[in-house]
């Protein structure tokens with residue numbers, strides 16, 4: 001079994017609704033780690049320079065210094081975890097932190113443009129400042145990782161782009177805008193819209209997705225935005241969208257990743273405890289970890 005280090009990223013600065021900044025503490029306080037049989041440690045929770053409880057900022061460029069700062073510290077923390085040979089499990093927070101996670105993982109494995117990523121999400125998260133209607137940075141991390149957007153994020157660890165479009169795919173998309181759709185299409189990114197997932201089944205889609213992220217790469221990761229799931233299963237998210245992935249279709253299939261030695265890091269983001277109902281979203285997070293935390297070592 002692999003040693004697993006959890007990192008919480010308690011920032012909601014990338015979102016319009018900022019309560020996801022409470023997600024990591026709420027998850028940590030629910031004591032998943034002490035009840036789970038995996039060799040897990042809670043490494044740390046990273047907090048932004050100021051929280052949304054302390055100051056008010058409109059979405060957009062004024063939030064960028066806070067996001068850049070926390071992405072930078074997250075990248076260092078992920079690097080420390082990987083240097084110890086541990087598996088990083090990152091908990092958000094809004095999805096803009098993905099820039100820190102995956103830039104760091106790619107750097108560690110010397111895998112810039114050679115690292116695969118499955119992005120489970122209701123949205124595309126592939127806007128730039130030029131195309132975003134909301135100006136919220138959690139709608140932009142995938143574009144930044146592909147080399148498009150604001151320099152502090154695109155060049156977080158100096159080397160850019162982090163990801164190559166041919167090695168990534170999105171699953172569960174059902175809410176997006178023209179600009180981001182155009183960018184991803186132009187780059188040839190494979191998008192499994194929710195309609196296709198419903199028609200072909202999650203199992204078939206995941207099989208294909210794994211082929212995409214493993215072919216020609218040094219390893220792959222999984223970025224799960226909880227809003228990829230149906231609000232019935234995950235009401236406690238920043239930006240809920242109806243008609244999403246269902247837990248009973250996803251969990252049994254996902255667990256094959258647990259035994260895959262190419263699986264290098266996991267992040268689960270956008271948990272908003274204030275909006276959770278009957279602990280459903282918390283329960284889903286626990287189940288995702290139980291089905292995904294790796295059962296093999298890094299040496300393979």
Ligand SMILES: [Mn+2]
Nearest residue numbers: 095121125225
């Ligand atoms: Mn997202």
